[in-house]
Amino acid sequence: MVMIGGDSWTQIGSSIAGLMFVLATLKQFFPYDLQLAFQEFVLATLQRFPFVQKLGEWLIIFFSPYVHISFPEYYGYQSNEAYTAIEAYLGALHTDKAAQLRGTLFKESKILILSREDSRIWDEFKGVKLWWSSGHSTTPDGDSRYYQLTVHRCHRPLITGSYLDYVIEEGKTILTKNKQRKLFSNNPSSYWHNYRGNLWSKVTFENPATFQTLAMDPKKKEEIVDDLLKFSRGKEYYTKIGKAWKRGYLLYGPPGTGKSTMISAMANLLNYDIYDLELTTIKTNTELRKLLVGTSNKSIIVIEDIDCSLDLTGHRNRKKGKSDNFKDDVDQKENELENEMSSKVTLSGLLNSIDGIWSACGQERIIVFTTNHVDKLDPALIRRGRMDMHIELSYCKFEAFKILAKNFLDVDSHHLFERIDILLKEVNMTPADVAEHLLTKNENKDVESCLKNLIQALEYAKKKAKSKTVPKSPKHHSIYSYLCKR
Numbered sequence: 001m002v003m004i005g006g007d008s009w010t011q012i013g014s015s016i017a018g019l020m021f022v023l024a025t026l027k028q029f030f031p032y033d034l035q036l037a038f039q040e041f042v043l044a045t046l047q048r049f050p051f052v053q054k055l056g057e058w059l060i061i062f063f064s065p066y067v068h069i070s071f072p073e074y075y076g077y078q079s080n081e082a083y084t085a086i087e088a089y090l091g092a093l094h095t096d097k098a099a100q101l102r103g104t105l106f107k108e109s110k111i112l113i114l115s116r117e118d119s120r121i122w123d124e125f126k127g128v129k130l131w132w133s134s135g136h137s138t139t140p141d142g143d144s145r146y147y148q149l150t151v152h153r154c155h156r157p158l159i160t161g162s163y164l165d166y167v168i169e170e171g172k173t174i175l176t177k178n179k180q181r182k183l184f185s186n187n188p189s190s191y192w193h194n195y196r197g198n199l200w201s202k203v204t205f206e207n208p209a210t211f212q213t214l215a216m217d218p219k220k221k222e223e224i225v226d227d228l229l230k231f232s233r234g235k236e237y238y239t240k241i242g243k244a245w246k247r248g249y250l251l252y253g254p255p256g257t258g259k260s261t262m263i264s265a266m267a268n269l270l271n272y273d274i275y276d277l278e279l280t281t282i283k284t285n286t287e288l289r290k291l292l293v294g295t296s297n298k299s300i301i302v303i304e305d306i307d308c309s310l311d312l313t314g315h316r317n318r319k320k321g322k323s324d325n326f327k328d329d330v331d332q333k334e335n336e337l338e339n340e341m342s343s344k345v346t347l348s349g350l351l352n353s354i355d356g357i358w359s360a361c362g363q364e365r366i367i368v369f370t371t372n373h374v375d376k377l378d379p380a381l382i383r384r385g386r387m388d389m390h391i392e393l394s395y396c397k398f399e400a401f402k403i404l405a406k407n408f409l410d411v412d413s414h415h416l417f418e419r420i421d422i423l424l425k426e427v428n429m430t431p432a433d434v435a436e437h438l439l440t441k442n443e444n445k446d447v448e449s450c451l452k453n454l455i456q457a458l459e460y461a462k463k464k465a466k467s468k469t470v471p472k473s474p475k476h477h478s479i480y481s482y483l484c485k486r
Protein backbone atom coordinates (compact mmCIF):
# COMPACT_ATOMS: atom_id res chain seq x y z
CA MET A 1 0.00 0.00 0.00
CA VAL A 2 1.34 3.40 -0.85
CA MET A 3 0.58 6.33 1.41
CA ILE A 4 0.70 9.77 -0.08
CA GLY A 5 1.59 12.68 2.17
CA GLY A 6 0.47 16.30 1.96
CA ASP A 7 3.44 17.36 -0.16
CA SER A 8 2.91 14.48 -2.64
CA TRP A 9 -0.77 15.56 -3.13
CA THR A 10 0.36 19.07 -3.93
CA GLN A 11 2.89 17.72 -6.46
CA ILE A 12 0.29 15.46 -8.15
CA GLY A 13 -2.24 18.29 -8.21
CA SER A 14 0.17 20.71 -9.81
CA SER A 15 1.32 18.05 -12.37
CA ILE A 16 -2.31 17.36 -13.44
CA ALA A 17 -3.02 21.07 -13.67
CA GLY A 18 0.13 21.51 -15.75
CA LEU A 19 -0.80 18.64 -18.06
CA MET A 20 -4.30 20.02 -18.54
CA PHE A 21 -2.94 23.43 -19.36
CA VAL A 22 -0.55 21.96 -21.95
CA LEU A 23 -3.38 19.91 -23.52
CA ALA A 24 -5.75 22.88 -23.63
CA THR A 25 -3.06 25.05 -25.24
CA LEU A 26 -2.11 22.37 -27.79
CA LYS A 27 -5.77 21.88 -28.70
CA GLN A 28 -6.04 25.41 -30.04
CA PHE A 29 -3.55 24.55 -32.80
CA PHE A 30 -5.48 21.61 -34.25
CA PRO A 31 -8.16 22.17 -36.92
CA TYR A 32 -11.65 21.86 -35.57
CA ASP A 33 -12.56 18.94 -37.88
CA LEU A 34 -9.70 16.95 -36.43
CA GLN A 35 -10.74 17.75 -32.91
CA LEU A 36 -14.30 16.65 -33.59
CA ALA A 37 -13.11 13.41 -35.18
CA PHE A 38 -10.91 12.79 -32.16
CA GLN A 39 -13.74 13.57 -29.72
CA GLU A 40 -16.02 11.17 -31.57
CA PHE A 41 -13.38 8.45 -31.55
CA VAL A 42 -12.82 8.85 -27.81
CA LEU A 43 -16.55 8.92 -27.06
CA ALA A 44 -17.21 5.84 -29.23
CA THR A 45 -14.45 3.93 -27.44
CA LEU A 46 -15.72 4.94 -24.06
CA GLN A 47 -19.34 4.20 -24.85
CA ARG A 48 -19.06 0.74 -23.34
CA PHE A 49 -18.30 2.19 -19.93
CA PRO A 50 -21.05 4.68 -19.03
CA PHE A 51 -19.26 6.16 -16.02
CA VAL A 52 -15.98 6.64 -17.86
CA GLN A 53 -17.93 7.99 -20.83
CA LYS A 54 -19.62 10.62 -18.64
CA LEU A 55 -16.22 11.57 -17.24
CA GLY A 56 -14.78 11.75 -20.77
CA GLU A 57 -17.64 13.97 -21.94
CA TRP A 58 -17.14 16.23 -18.94
CA LEU A 59 -13.40 16.51 -19.59
CA ILE A 60 -14.00 17.33 -23.25
CA ILE A 61 -16.52 20.02 -22.34
CA PHE A 62 -14.18 21.40 -19.68
CA PHE A 63 -11.14 21.66 -21.91
CA SER A 64 -12.80 22.43 -25.23
CA PRO A 65 -12.39 26.00 -26.40
CA TYR A 66 -15.74 25.61 -28.17
CA VAL A 67 -19.25 26.28 -26.90
CA HIS A 68 -22.12 24.00 -27.92
CA ILE A 69 -25.67 25.32 -27.99
CA SER A 70 -28.52 22.84 -28.47
CA PHE A 71 -31.97 23.48 -29.89
CA PRO A 72 -34.27 20.50 -29.24
CA GLU A 73 -37.37 19.95 -31.35
CA TYR A 74 -39.57 19.68 -28.27
CA TYR A 75 -39.71 21.04 -24.75
CA GLY A 76 -41.74 18.38 -23.00
CA TYR A 77 -44.62 17.97 -25.42
CA GLN A 78 -44.42 21.49 -26.76
CA SER A 79 -42.75 22.05 -30.10
CA ASN A 80 -39.83 24.46 -30.17
CA GLU A 81 -40.30 27.19 -32.75
CA ALA A 82 -36.58 27.98 -32.75
CA TYR A 83 -35.93 24.43 -33.98
CA THR A 84 -38.37 24.86 -36.88
CA ALA A 85 -36.86 28.23 -37.83
CA ILE A 86 -33.31 26.81 -37.68
CA GLU A 87 -34.39 23.84 -39.79
CA ALA A 88 -35.75 26.20 -42.47
CA TYR A 89 -32.66 28.43 -42.33
CA LEU A 90 -30.19 25.56 -42.57
CA GLY A 91 -32.27 23.83 -45.24
CA ALA A 92 -31.91 26.86 -47.48
CA LEU A 93 -28.26 27.54 -46.62
CA HIS A 94 -25.90 27.25 -49.59
CA THR A 95 -28.07 24.74 -51.42
CA ASP A 96 -25.73 25.21 -54.39
CA LYS A 97 -22.84 23.68 -52.43
CA ALA A 98 -24.64 20.86 -50.62
CA ALA A 99 -23.84 17.28 -51.55
CA GLN A 100 -27.31 15.98 -50.70
CA LEU A 101 -30.51 17.85 -51.42
CA ARG A 102 -34.15 17.10 -50.74
CA GLY A 103 -36.69 18.39 -53.26
CA THR A 104 -40.25 19.09 -52.23
CA LEU A 105 -42.94 20.14 -54.64
CA PHE A 106 -46.11 21.41 -53.02
CA LYS A 107 -49.26 20.98 -55.08
CA GLU A 108 -50.30 24.61 -54.97
CA SER A 109 -46.99 26.44 -54.89
CA LYS A 110 -45.59 25.16 -58.20
CA ILE A 111 -42.13 25.89 -56.77
CA LEU A 112 -39.68 23.09 -56.21
CA ILE A 113 -38.24 23.74 -52.77
CA LEU A 114 -34.70 22.46 -52.36
CA SER A 115 -33.28 21.89 -48.93
CA ARG A 116 -30.08 20.34 -47.58
CA GLU A 117 -29.93 16.88 -46.13
CA ASP A 118 -26.44 17.00 -44.59
CA SER A 119 -26.23 16.45 -40.87
CA ARG A 120 -23.31 18.95 -40.57
CA ILE A 121 -23.29 22.41 -42.04
CA TRP A 122 -20.74 25.25 -41.91
CA ASP A 123 -21.93 28.79 -41.71
CA GLU A 124 -20.15 32.11 -41.52
CA PHE A 125 -21.30 35.27 -39.80
CA LYS A 126 -19.35 38.54 -39.75
CA GLY A 127 -16.16 36.61 -40.54
CA VAL A 128 -16.76 34.04 -37.77
CA LYS A 129 -17.00 30.37 -38.75
CA LEU A 130 -19.71 28.27 -37.11
CA TRP A 131 -20.63 24.65 -37.25
CA TRP A 132 -24.18 23.26 -37.17
CA SER A 133 -24.94 19.59 -36.61
CA SER A 134 -28.13 17.63 -36.10
CA GLY A 135 -28.91 14.51 -34.12
CA HIS A 136 -31.35 12.47 -32.07
CA SER A 137 -31.54 12.22 -28.31
CA THR A 138 -33.61 10.01 -26.07
CA THR A 139 -35.30 11.52 -23.04
CA PRO A 140 -37.89 10.10 -20.62
CA ASP A 141 -40.59 11.78 -22.79
CA GLY A 142 -39.42 9.93 -25.92
CA ASP A 143 -37.07 10.55 -28.83
CA SER A 144 -36.32 14.10 -29.84
CA ARG A 145 -34.31 15.61 -32.67
CA TYR A 146 -32.07 18.59 -32.11
CA TYR A 147 -29.74 21.03 -33.80
CA GLN A 148 -26.45 21.91 -32.20
CA LEU A 149 -24.41 25.02 -32.86
CA THR A 150 -20.67 24.94 -32.16
CA VAL A 151 -18.57 28.07 -31.99
CA HIS A 152 -15.34 29.21 -30.39
CA ARG A 153 -15.76 30.62 -26.88
CA CYS A 154 -14.38 33.99 -27.84
CA HIS A 155 -17.28 34.56 -30.30
CA ARG A 156 -19.96 33.66 -27.81
CA PRO A 157 -21.36 37.22 -27.32
CA LEU A 158 -21.67 37.74 -31.09
CA ILE A 159 -23.40 34.40 -31.57
CA THR A 160 -25.84 34.47 -28.68
CA GLY A 161 -26.58 38.08 -29.54
CA SER A 162 -26.97 38.93 -33.18
CA TYR A 163 -26.31 35.64 -35.02
CA LEU A 164 -29.11 33.62 -33.40
CA ASP A 165 -31.59 36.46 -33.84
CA TYR A 166 -30.57 36.62 -37.49
CA VAL A 167 -31.00 32.84 -37.99
CA ILE A 168 -34.44 32.76 -36.35
CA GLU A 169 -35.63 35.81 -38.32
CA GLU A 170 -34.34 34.38 -41.62
CA GLY A 171 -35.84 30.95 -40.83
CA LYS A 172 -39.23 32.48 -40.06
CA THR A 173 -39.19 34.47 -43.29
CA ILE A 174 -38.42 31.31 -45.28
CA LEU A 175 -41.20 29.47 -43.45
CA THR A 176 -43.75 32.19 -44.15
CA LYS A 177 -42.73 32.32 -47.80
CA ASN A 178 -43.07 28.57 -48.28
CA LYS A 179 -45.83 28.03 -45.77
CA GLN A 180 -48.27 25.34 -46.72
CA ARG A 181 -51.05 25.25 -44.23
CA LYS A 182 -51.60 21.89 -42.58
CA LEU A 183 -54.59 19.96 -41.41
CA PHE A 184 -53.74 17.84 -38.37
CA SER A 185 -55.75 15.01 -36.86
CA ASN A 186 -54.87 13.34 -33.58
CA ASN A 187 -53.51 9.79 -33.58
CA PRO A 188 -54.64 7.24 -31.01
CA SER A 189 -52.21 7.18 -28.08
CA SER A 190 -51.02 3.70 -29.07
CA TYR A 191 -49.11 5.42 -31.93
CA TRP A 192 -47.34 7.90 -29.70
CA HIS A 193 -44.48 5.96 -28.19
CA ASN A 194 -40.91 6.97 -28.93
CA TYR A 195 -41.51 10.05 -30.97
CA ARG A 196 -43.58 13.04 -29.94
CA GLY A 197 -44.08 14.04 -33.56
CA ASN A 198 -46.52 11.11 -33.70
CA LEU A 199 -49.21 12.80 -31.65
CA TRP A 200 -50.73 14.34 -34.75
CA SER A 201 -50.93 13.22 -38.41
CA LYS A 202 -50.82 15.98 -40.98
CA VAL A 203 -51.89 16.56 -44.55
CA THR A 204 -51.66 19.72 -46.65
CA PHE A 205 -54.68 21.92 -46.15
CA GLU A 206 -56.10 22.96 -49.50
CA ASN A 207 -59.71 23.93 -48.93
CA PRO A 208 -60.56 27.07 -50.95
CA ALA A 209 -63.48 28.32 -48.78
CA THR A 210 -63.33 32.03 -47.98
CA PHE A 211 -65.56 34.45 -46.14
CA GLN A 212 -66.36 36.01 -49.48
CA THR A 213 -67.99 32.81 -50.72
CA LEU A 214 -69.59 31.93 -47.38
CA ALA A 215 -73.34 32.42 -47.57
CA MET A 216 -74.61 34.21 -44.50
CA ASP A 217 -75.87 37.58 -43.37
CA PRO A 218 -73.24 40.09 -44.61
CA LYS A 219 -73.33 42.19 -41.40
CA LYS A 220 -72.77 39.16 -39.22
CA LYS A 221 -70.01 38.04 -41.52
CA GLU A 222 -68.26 41.39 -41.32
CA GLU A 223 -68.47 41.29 -37.54
CA ILE A 224 -66.82 37.86 -37.46
CA VAL A 225 -64.06 38.84 -39.91
CA ASP A 226 -63.32 41.99 -37.87
CA ASP A 227 -63.19 39.96 -34.70
CA LEU A 228 -60.77 37.44 -36.21
CA LEU A 229 -58.48 40.12 -37.64
CA LYS A 230 -58.50 42.03 -34.36
CA PHE A 231 -57.53 38.84 -32.58
CA SER A 232 -54.67 38.02 -34.95
CA ARG A 233 -53.23 41.53 -34.57
CA GLY A 234 -53.81 41.61 -30.82
CA LYS A 235 -50.46 40.45 -29.46
CA GLU A 236 -49.77 43.71 -27.61
CA TYR A 237 -53.34 44.02 -26.42
CA TYR A 238 -53.37 40.55 -24.87
CA THR A 239 -49.99 41.17 -23.23
CA LYS A 240 -51.23 44.49 -21.86
CA ILE A 241 -54.36 43.07 -20.27
CA GLY A 242 -52.46 39.98 -19.05
CA LYS A 243 -54.65 37.44 -20.82
CA ALA A 244 -53.63 34.38 -22.83
CA TRP A 245 -53.68 35.11 -26.55
CA LYS A 246 -56.52 32.77 -27.43
CA ARG A 247 -60.10 33.09 -28.56
CA GLY A 248 -62.98 30.65 -28.57
CA TYR A 249 -65.79 30.45 -31.12
CA LEU A 250 -68.88 28.33 -30.79
CA LEU A 251 -70.50 27.59 -34.15
CA TYR A 252 -73.97 26.15 -33.91
CA GLY A 253 -76.76 25.38 -36.30
CA PRO A 254 -78.39 22.56 -38.25
CA PRO A 255 -76.34 20.26 -40.52
CA GLY A 256 -75.32 21.81 -43.81
CA THR A 257 -75.41 25.44 -42.71
CA GLY A 258 -71.68 26.04 -43.18
CA LYS A 259 -69.98 25.43 -39.82
CA SER A 260 -67.10 23.42 -41.26
CA THR A 261 -66.97 25.76 -44.25
CA MET A 262 -66.56 28.70 -41.88
CA ILE A 263 -63.64 27.01 -40.10
CA SER A 264 -61.86 26.65 -43.45
CA ALA A 265 -62.62 30.28 -44.24
CA MET A 266 -61.12 31.27 -40.86
CA ALA A 267 -57.95 29.29 -41.58
CA ASN A 268 -57.66 30.83 -45.04
CA LEU A 269 -58.23 34.34 -43.71
CA LEU A 270 -55.60 34.12 -40.98
CA ASN A 271 -53.23 31.65 -42.63
CA TYR A 272 -53.47 29.30 -39.63
CA ASP A 273 -53.16 25.52 -39.44
CA ILE A 274 -56.14 23.43 -38.36
CA TYR A 275 -56.01 20.78 -35.62
CA ASP A 276 -59.03 18.51 -35.79
CA LEU A 277 -59.33 17.11 -32.29
CA GLU A 278 -61.29 13.87 -32.22
CA LEU A 279 -62.17 13.53 -28.54
CA THR A 280 -63.64 10.04 -28.77
CA THR A 281 -60.22 8.50 -29.45
CA ILE A 282 -58.59 10.17 -26.42
CA LYS A 283 -58.39 7.93 -23.39
CA THR A 284 -57.62 10.32 -20.54
CA ASN A 285 -57.45 13.98 -19.61
CA THR A 286 -53.66 13.64 -19.51
CA GLU A 287 -53.65 12.54 -23.15
CA LEU A 288 -55.84 15.51 -24.02
CA ARG A 289 -53.38 17.88 -22.34
CA LYS A 290 -50.43 16.36 -24.20
CA LEU A 291 -52.25 16.78 -27.51
CA LEU A 292 -53.12 20.39 -26.81
CA VAL A 293 -49.61 21.25 -25.70
CA GLY A 294 -48.38 19.58 -28.92
CA THR A 295 -50.25 22.08 -31.12
CA SER A 296 -48.37 25.01 -32.60
CA ASN A 297 -49.04 28.73 -32.52
CA LYS A 298 -51.17 30.30 -35.23
CA SER A 299 -53.57 27.43 -35.25
CA ILE A 300 -57.28 26.66 -34.99
CA ILE A 301 -58.16 23.76 -32.74
CA VAL A 302 -61.48 22.30 -33.75
CA ILE A 303 -63.77 20.04 -31.78
CA GLU A 304 -66.66 19.15 -34.08
CA ASP A 305 -70.06 18.02 -32.81
CA ILE A 306 -69.02 18.49 -29.24
CA ASP A 307 -72.39 17.25 -27.98
CA CYS A 308 -71.81 13.87 -29.66
CA SER A 309 -68.09 13.60 -28.89
CA LEU A 310 -68.45 13.25 -25.15
CA ASP A 311 -71.00 12.83 -22.47
CA LEU A 312 -70.36 16.42 -21.49
CA THR A 313 -73.82 17.45 -20.57
CA GLY A 314 -74.24 17.66 -16.83
CA HIS A 315 -71.28 15.35 -16.28
CA ARG A 316 -69.28 17.97 -14.46
CA ASN A 317 -72.07 18.69 -11.99
CA ARG A 318 -72.61 15.03 -11.31
CA LYS A 319 -68.94 14.46 -10.72
CA LYS A 320 -68.63 17.47 -8.46
CA GLY A 321 -71.65 16.51 -6.37
CA LYS A 322 -70.25 13.07 -5.94
CA SER A 323 -66.80 14.12 -4.91
CA ASP A 324 -68.11 16.72 -2.44
CA ASN A 325 -69.45 13.89 -0.32
CA PHE A 326 -66.14 12.08 -0.29
CA LYS A 327 -64.24 12.50 2.93
CA ASP A 328 -61.80 9.73 2.32
CA ASP A 329 -58.88 10.74 0.12
CA VAL A 330 -58.22 7.20 -1.07
CA ASP A 331 -61.82 6.72 -2.15
CA GLN A 332 -61.73 10.01 -3.97
CA LYS A 333 -58.59 9.07 -5.86
CA GLU A 334 -60.12 5.73 -6.78
CA ASN A 335 -63.19 7.54 -7.97
CA GLU A 336 -61.11 9.90 -10.11
CA LEU A 337 -59.16 7.00 -11.55
CA GLU A 338 -62.34 5.13 -12.32
CA ASN A 339 -63.81 8.25 -13.94
CA GLU A 340 -60.67 8.77 -15.96
CA MET A 341 -60.62 5.19 -17.21
CA SER A 342 -64.31 4.76 -17.91
CA SER A 343 -65.47 8.16 -19.08
CA LYS A 344 -62.23 8.96 -20.96
CA VAL A 345 -62.07 12.73 -21.30
CA THR A 346 -64.23 14.56 -18.82
CA LEU A 347 -65.82 17.95 -19.08
CA SER A 348 -63.64 19.28 -16.27
CA GLY A 349 -60.56 17.93 -18.07
CA LEU A 350 -61.58 19.77 -21.19
CA LEU A 351 -62.32 22.98 -19.31
CA ASN A 352 -59.03 22.87 -17.42
CA SER A 353 -57.19 22.33 -20.65
CA ILE A 354 -58.89 25.23 -22.38
CA ASP A 355 -58.40 27.61 -19.45
CA GLY A 356 -55.17 26.39 -18.01
CA ILE A 357 -52.81 25.19 -20.70
CA TRP A 358 -52.85 28.18 -22.98
CA SER A 359 -52.70 30.59 -20.11
CA ALA A 360 -49.42 28.93 -19.28
CA CYS A 361 -47.79 28.11 -22.58
CA GLY A 362 -49.86 28.85 -25.64
CA GLN A 363 -50.03 31.82 -27.93
CA GLU A 364 -52.23 32.81 -30.82
CA ARG A 365 -54.62 29.92 -30.77
CA ILE A 366 -58.25 29.78 -31.73
CA ILE A 367 -60.50 27.06 -30.44
CA VAL A 368 -63.73 26.26 -32.25
CA PHE A 369 -66.54 24.05 -31.04
CA THR A 370 -69.33 23.09 -33.39
CA THR A 371 -72.66 21.61 -32.52
CA ASN A 372 -76.05 20.96 -34.05
CA HIS A 373 -77.64 21.11 -30.59
CA VAL A 374 -76.49 24.14 -28.65
CA ASP A 375 -79.20 23.65 -26.03
CA LYS A 376 -77.67 20.31 -25.04
CA LEU A 377 -74.33 21.76 -23.96
CA ASP A 378 -73.31 22.41 -20.37
CA PRO A 379 -73.41 26.20 -19.82
CA ALA A 380 -69.95 26.00 -18.22
CA LEU A 381 -68.49 24.84 -21.49
CA ILE A 382 -69.80 27.66 -23.59
CA ARG A 383 -69.85 30.57 -21.16
CA ARG A 384 -68.39 33.86 -22.42
CA GLY A 385 -64.70 34.07 -21.77
CA ARG A 386 -64.35 30.44 -22.71
CA MET A 387 -66.26 30.63 -25.96
CA ASP A 388 -65.90 34.34 -26.66
CA MET A 389 -68.20 34.47 -29.64
CA HIS A 390 -71.31 32.40 -30.27
CA ILE A 391 -72.12 32.24 -33.97
CA GLU A 392 -75.38 30.84 -35.22
CA LEU A 393 -75.32 29.43 -38.72
CA SER A 394 -78.84 29.11 -39.83
CA TYR A 395 -81.09 28.16 -42.72
CA CYS A 396 -80.57 30.04 -45.94
CA LYS A 397 -82.14 33.49 -46.00
CA PHE A 398 -82.34 35.77 -49.01
CA GLU A 399 -79.06 37.61 -48.27
CA ALA A 400 -77.21 34.29 -48.04
CA PHE A 401 -78.94 33.03 -51.19
CA LYS A 402 -77.67 36.08 -53.12
CA ILE A 403 -74.09 35.11 -52.22
CA LEU A 404 -74.68 31.54 -53.43
CA ALA A 405 -76.28 32.82 -56.65
CA LYS A 406 -73.24 35.01 -57.21
CA ASN A 407 -70.86 32.10 -56.44
CA PHE A 408 -72.56 29.51 -58.62
CA LEU A 409 -74.40 31.45 -61.33
CA ASP A 410 -72.53 34.73 -61.31
CA VAL A 411 -75.73 36.78 -61.09
CA ASP A 412 -76.55 39.68 -58.74
CA SER A 413 -80.22 39.96 -59.62
CA HIS A 414 -82.92 38.17 -61.59
CA HIS A 415 -86.67 38.45 -61.92
CA LEU A 416 -87.04 35.05 -60.13
CA PHE A 417 -85.21 36.36 -57.03
CA GLU A 418 -88.43 37.86 -55.68
CA ARG A 419 -90.19 34.49 -55.66
CA ILE A 420 -87.17 32.85 -54.04
CA ASP A 421 -87.11 35.57 -51.34
CA ILE A 422 -90.74 34.82 -50.44
CA LEU A 423 -90.16 31.07 -50.41
CA LEU A 424 -87.02 31.30 -48.26
CA LYS A 425 -89.06 33.15 -45.64
CA GLU A 426 -91.51 30.24 -45.53
CA VAL A 427 -89.21 27.26 -45.92
CA ASN A 428 -86.21 26.11 -43.93
CA MET A 429 -83.59 25.04 -46.44
CA THR A 430 -79.88 24.86 -45.61
CA PRO A 431 -77.28 26.66 -47.73
CA ALA A 432 -75.91 23.18 -48.56
CA ASP A 433 -79.26 22.19 -50.12
CA VAL A 434 -79.70 25.52 -51.89
CA ALA A 435 -76.19 25.16 -53.33
CA GLU A 436 -77.01 21.62 -54.41
CA HIS A 437 -80.11 22.74 -56.33
CA LEU A 438 -78.25 25.60 -57.94
CA LEU A 439 -75.45 23.29 -58.95
CA THR A 440 -77.54 20.53 -60.50
CA LYS A 441 -78.05 22.31 -63.75
CA ASN A 442 -75.03 24.51 -63.60
CA GLU A 443 -73.40 22.64 -66.44
CA ASN A 444 -76.02 24.06 -68.85
CA LYS A 445 -75.05 27.54 -67.71
CA ASP A 446 -78.74 28.43 -67.95
CA VAL A 447 -79.41 30.73 -64.98
CA GLU A 448 -83.15 30.68 -65.38
CA SER A 449 -83.44 26.89 -65.30
CA CYS A 450 -81.14 26.71 -62.23
CA LEU A 451 -83.31 29.20 -60.37
CA LYS A 452 -86.48 27.43 -61.46
CA ASN A 453 -85.02 24.19 -60.20
CA LEU A 454 -84.44 25.81 -56.81
CA ILE A 455 -87.98 27.26 -56.74
CA GLN A 456 -89.37 23.81 -57.47
CA ALA A 457 -87.35 22.31 -54.62
CA LEU A 458 -88.46 25.07 -52.24
CA GLU A 459 -92.10 24.58 -53.16
CA TYR A 460 -91.79 20.85 -52.65
CA ALA A 461 -90.12 21.41 -49.27
CA LYS A 462 -92.90 23.81 -48.31
CA LYS A 463 -95.52 21.17 -49.08
CA LYS A 464 -93.54 18.55 -47.21
CA ALA A 465 -93.11 20.83 -44.20
CA LYS A 466 -96.87 20.93 -43.85
CA SER A 467 -96.87 17.18 -43.36
CA LYS A 468 -95.04 15.81 -40.30
CA THR A 469 -91.25 16.32 -40.10
CA VAL A 470 -88.96 13.66 -38.70
CA PRO A 471 -86.11 15.03 -36.54
CA LYS A 472 -82.65 13.98 -37.60
CA SER A 473 -80.58 11.94 -35.19
CA PRO A 474 -77.32 13.41 -33.82
CA LYS A 475 -74.20 12.45 -35.74
CA HIS A 476 -70.54 13.21 -35.92
CA HIS A 477 -69.08 15.14 -38.86
CA SER A 478 -65.41 15.80 -38.49
CA ILE A 479 -63.77 18.74 -40.22
CA TYR A 480 -61.21 16.20 -41.36
CA SER A 481 -63.73 14.18 -43.35
CA TYR A 482 -65.35 17.39 -44.61
CA LEU A 483 -62.04 18.69 -45.91
CA CYS A 484 -60.89 15.36 -47.28
CA LYS A 485 -64.17 15.00 -49.20
CA ARG A 486 -63.32 18.07 -51.28
Ligand SMILES: Nc1ncnc2c1ncn2[C@@H]1O[C@H](COP(=O)(O)OP(=O)(O)OP(=O)(O)O)[C@@H](O)[C@H]1O
Pocket residue numbers: 213214215216253254255256257258259260261262372393430431432433435477482
Ligand atom coordinates in the same frame (compact mmCIF):
# COMPACT_ATOMS: atom_id res chain seq x y z
N1 LIG B 1 -73.13 29.07 -45.49
C1 LIG B 1 -72.63 28.42 -46.54
N2 LIG B 1 -72.00 29.08 -47.53
C2 LIG B 1 -71.49 28.44 -48.58
N3 LIG B 1 -71.56 27.12 -48.76
C3 LIG B 1 -72.19 26.41 -47.81
C4 LIG B 1 -72.73 27.02 -46.66
N4 LIG B 1 -73.28 26.07 -45.88
C5 LIG B 1 -73.07 24.93 -46.52
N5 LIG B 1 -72.42 25.11 -47.66
C6 LIG B 1 -72.05 24.06 -48.62
O1 LIG B 1 -72.57 22.84 -48.13
C7 LIG B 1 -71.57 21.88 -47.86
C8 LIG B 1 -71.73 21.36 -46.44
O2 LIG B 1 -71.51 22.42 -45.52
P1 LIG B 1 -70.73 22.24 -44.15
O3 LIG B 1 -70.04 20.93 -44.12
O4 LIG B 1 -69.93 23.46 -43.90
O5 LIG B 1 -71.94 22.19 -43.14
P2 LIG B 1 -71.91 21.97 -41.57
O6 LIG B 1 -72.71 23.07 -40.95
O7 LIG B 1 -70.51 21.79 -41.12
O8 LIG B 1 -72.72 20.64 -41.45
P3 LIG B 1 -72.63 19.50 -40.34
O9 LIG B 1 -73.35 20.00 -39.13
O10 LIG B 1 -73.34 18.38 -41.01
O11 LIG B 1 -71.19 19.22 -40.10
C9 LIG B 1 -70.25 22.58 -48.03
O12 LIG B 1 -69.41 21.82 -48.87
C10 LIG B 1 -70.55 23.91 -48.70
O13 LIG B 1 -70.21 23.85 -50.05
Ligand SMILES: [Mg+2]
Pocket residue numbers: 259260261304477478479482
Ligand atom coordinates in the same frame (compact mmCIF):
# COMPACT_ATOMS: atom_id res chain seq x y z
MG1 LIG C 1 -69.40 20.17 -40.31
